[in-house]
Each structure stands twice: as C-alpha cells, then as structure tokens.
Amino acid sequence: MYSQTEILKEPGVISSNSTEGELVINIGPQHPATHGVLHLVVTLNGETVKKVEPHLGYIHRSIEKMCESLSYRQFIYVTSRMDYLSAHINNHACAMTVEKAMQIEVPARAQYIRVIMDELTRIASHELWWGALAMDLGAFTPFFYAFRERETINDIMEQTCGARLTMNYMVPGGVMADIHPSFQQKVKDFIKLFKSNIDEYDELVTGSIIFQSRMKGVGCLSKEDAISYGCTGPVARGSGVNCDIRKIYPYEIYKQLQFDEIIETAGDSFSRYLVRIKEMKESIKIIEQLIDEIPEGDYQAKTKAVIKLPKGEFYTRVETARGELGVYIVSEGGTTPYRIKFRSPGFSNLSALDHMVRGSKIGDLMATMGTLDLVIPDIDR
Amino acid sequence: MTNEEVKEFISGIHPSAVFDETGEWLNIQIDALEWKRLAKLLRNAPFNFDYLFCLTCIDWKTFMTMVYHLSSTIHRHTIVIKAKVDRADARIESVVDIWKTAEFHEREVYDLFGVHFTNHPDLRRLILTDDFEGYPLRKDYDDPVNMIKL
Secondary structure (H helix, E strand, O other): OOOHHHHHHOOOOEEEOOOOOEEEEEEOOOOHHHOOOOEEEEEEEOOEEEEEEEEOOOOOOOHHHHHOOOOOOOHHHHHOOOOHHHHHHHHHHHHHHHHHHHOOOOOHHHHHHHHHHHHHHHHHHHHHHHHHHHHHOOOOHHHHHHHHHHHHHHHHHHHHHOOOOOOOOEEOOEEOOOOOOOHHHHHHHHHHHHHHHHHHHHHHHHOOHHHHHHHOOOOOOOHHHHHHOOOOHHHHHOOOOOOOHHHHOOOOOHHHOOOOOOOOOOOOHHHHHHHHHHHHHHHHHHHHHHHOOOOOOOOEOOOOOOOOOOOEEEEEEEEOOOOEEEEEEEEOOOOOOOEEEEEOHHHHHHHOHHHHHOOOEHHHHHHHHHHHOOOHHHHHO | OOHHHHHHHHHHHOOOOEEEOOOOOEEEEEOHHHHHHHHHHHHOOOOOOOEEEEEEEEEOOOOEEEEEEEEOOOOOOEEEEEEEEOOOOOEEEOOOOOOOOHHHHHHHHHHHHOOEEEOOOOOOOOOOOOOOOOOOOOOOOOOOOOOOOO
C-alpha cells in the first residue's frame, strides 16, 4: 500500500497499485464534492470502492493548543471557526461549560434568545447542506432555493450579532447584546417565508425519482455500527439511534419545549436526508413556541471581568447541526484552561465513511459523503 | 444502574482502582495494563457501555493521563476512566476492536501526544504530516515560529 507521501509524489491523480486491477485515486484536497480541504485516498477496482482513507489536517490550526493560552472570555471566539455553520451552538457549548464551572445562573431572557439562535443556526446549516447535497448529485437549482431562505437568517443574525457567519454572540453569563428591536418581527417573517417554501423542497428534490434512486439503499449504516463509530446527530438518527442531546440530556429551556426527536430506521442516505428535512420543521416549531414569549429582563448575568475557573474537570455536550459536540475543560484554577478538548461530531461521523461505502460504486461515495454533512474545520480543528 | 454498582464491579476485578465522585460523573483511576481487560467487561452486559464519546489525553508534565468517557445508550449512564501512562515511553493497549470510533481518536492522540497504542491496526499520524517532528499538545512542545503566546 502507498503511504501518503508516496502518493503525493506521483504526478497526476492516478497511480497504479501492486494489487492486480486496483487503482488508487486521490479525491481532494481541493475537490467540489468534499466541501472543503478534505483528502480522500480511494482504492478502486473498476468502479467499485475497495477502501477509502481520509487524510486530514489541511485546515488544522490546533485550536486546542491555542485555547490553552486564551482566557475564558477569549477562547469562545476561536470556536466559531470550528464548525462555522453552527457557530452559535459552538459558542453556546463553551459558554455553558464556563457557566457550569462557575455556577452562573443565566437569565431567562438570555436562555430564550440562545435557543432561538441555536435553532435558526440549525435551519441555516441544514439549508446549506440541502443545497450542497443536491449539487453533489448534479442538480444545481436547489442551491438557489436553499440560499433564498438562508439569506434571510443571515440577515437576522447580522442585525442582532453584527456578523453573518462567525457570530461570537454567546458569552459566559448570557448573550453579548440584547436583540435588535425588529428581531422578533423578522423571525416571524422568516417563519412565514419558510413555511410557504418548504414544500417546494419536497417537490423539487425529495420526491424526485432520480434523487431517490441515488439515495435509497446507499451508504448503509446499522444501528450498532453507528454507536460503535461514535456517530451522532442526523447520521446516527438516520440509523435509528436515540441520540438527540436536546432530548436525552436537556440543557437551557429545551426541557419545557414541545418537539419531536426525528428517528429514521433504514440507515441509508435517504433516511439521513429525511431526518434533516424534518428537523428543520421541528426547529421552526421550537422557534414558534419561543418567539412571542421572550421574557423581559437582563440578557447577561453579572460576571467578573477576569474569569477564574475552580480546579477540576468540566464537560458539556450540546446538539449542533451535525451531532454531539463535547467541550472538555481541565482547569488548574487559573485564568486559562490547562487542557481543552473539543469532541467534534464531524470527526466521528467521518470515521464511519470507509465502513459505509466499501463495496459500493464511486458515485455512491459522493452521495454518502453528502449526507454525512461534513464541515472540514470542525474535523481538523 | 448506579455508580455504586459500577464501583462494586470494578473493585471486584481490579482492587487497586481509585474512585472519585467529586465531579459530574464517576471517575475511575485504573492501571494502564488493566485497561483492555476492563474495557471488554464494561462493554458487555450488564453495563453495556457501548458508546465511547470522548477519548483524549492530558499531559501533566511528569506523566500523562489517558481519559475515556464512556456512556451506555441503554442505561444512559456515563463514567470516566483514567489511566496513567509514562511520559517517556507512553503506551497503552488499543481498544479499536471494542469501540470502532477509537481508531480515529487513538490516531489523533498518537499524532498530537505521542501515545503508542499497542495492537492498533493502522497507527499513523492523522492530522499532521508524516514527517512532522514532536507532539504539539505536550506541554513542553515549542514552536518559535508558529505558536502564538499571549
């Protein structure tokens, strides 16, 4: 077998292999289907995938090491750059870990705002995934449909948080600033727009027979394997695993909310697709319950200017658009973490890719990878 | 399932284990040599710790600690296993055959901490390049060019 360096030495992308009839192909690091700088070394026999070997690290910034020299107010800003499509939720996880350690009570207003922002982020993230997945399979139009709605969310974010992608809005103790006066109205307008448009998604893509035949029975993952590979989020829920952190370990005000955990049992690409589509509708349900109920009061608890965490270990898990994000802080009592670990959902989901596509055709590799919803900075960190 | 049951079970097969319940979850400090045997038993009935959701390492300058966060999807119970490894010759048995997620996570720890996982099927650097020197997440690692110090 070729090592990474040997393959890269070869000019061009294809290199012959010692095993009879097998071909090693490099997909990426720059490739439209990998949605970022992911490098897959694929061993093929004809069109059949024999092995997929991901090579990571093209966008590795060593965020964990960086955080060791950043204060508990500063390190949150770096985490927006991990899973940039779930920036709010990443910030939320970090803020919650600090709050847990300091035993800070977050005001109700901040909790409501946080959950609304999380769910808007989840919708925005799934929108982008939906458009990009269709594009992977050769349909270009859905991308524009998805961005029509996503743009509205980005505008809402811009108005309240001052940024469209890396918001850094959640801080220890609450949120950084109060919501914009027109926030509630804009969110309600968005809900109306989304509800009138979501059926188009089904008409355009979900119901398409071409799309379905490329999705059904492709990239199968059993329930046992999903757990063993540490898959979470829509990937695991597509295989019938109850793993929605919002349900099993509720945080903030999720316990009081009415929403369903979407579970599909087929375990193929199509069920992962359905989970995300239905999840968007559940998120809308959550936002509808909260948007008129935001209580008055402070948006941030009073905290000291310099945060010192007590000695100990603190772990928080939240449900991002991709699955379970864990923040593990080991504190020695100082103003910076001694060690910090981000258990990113994409990393574990990617590790199951090889298992899922072995023996299928190379076209199915793209369809499977699309439904894993990989965000590379989240994997490399 | 309660922490008491887990404690009783573990002290039965590994008497020198040290328990710590001050944190959110039960912390169990074990001998690194006992880890594989214990992991197999914890994975199976009655505890069914089938979900290894976090695998990482901490460098304490004089020694290192491997940290395994285990959870059971049936009982929804979480425990933390810790094993001390030597810094100069860091090695511990791999658990890839018990939890498949360990394959990538162990490669990551090998890459960034230099812990050698015996019987790992494919132990190579995962994130850094093959010819990278040093283990960046160790506390004594220094890179005068790229490291930001505040």
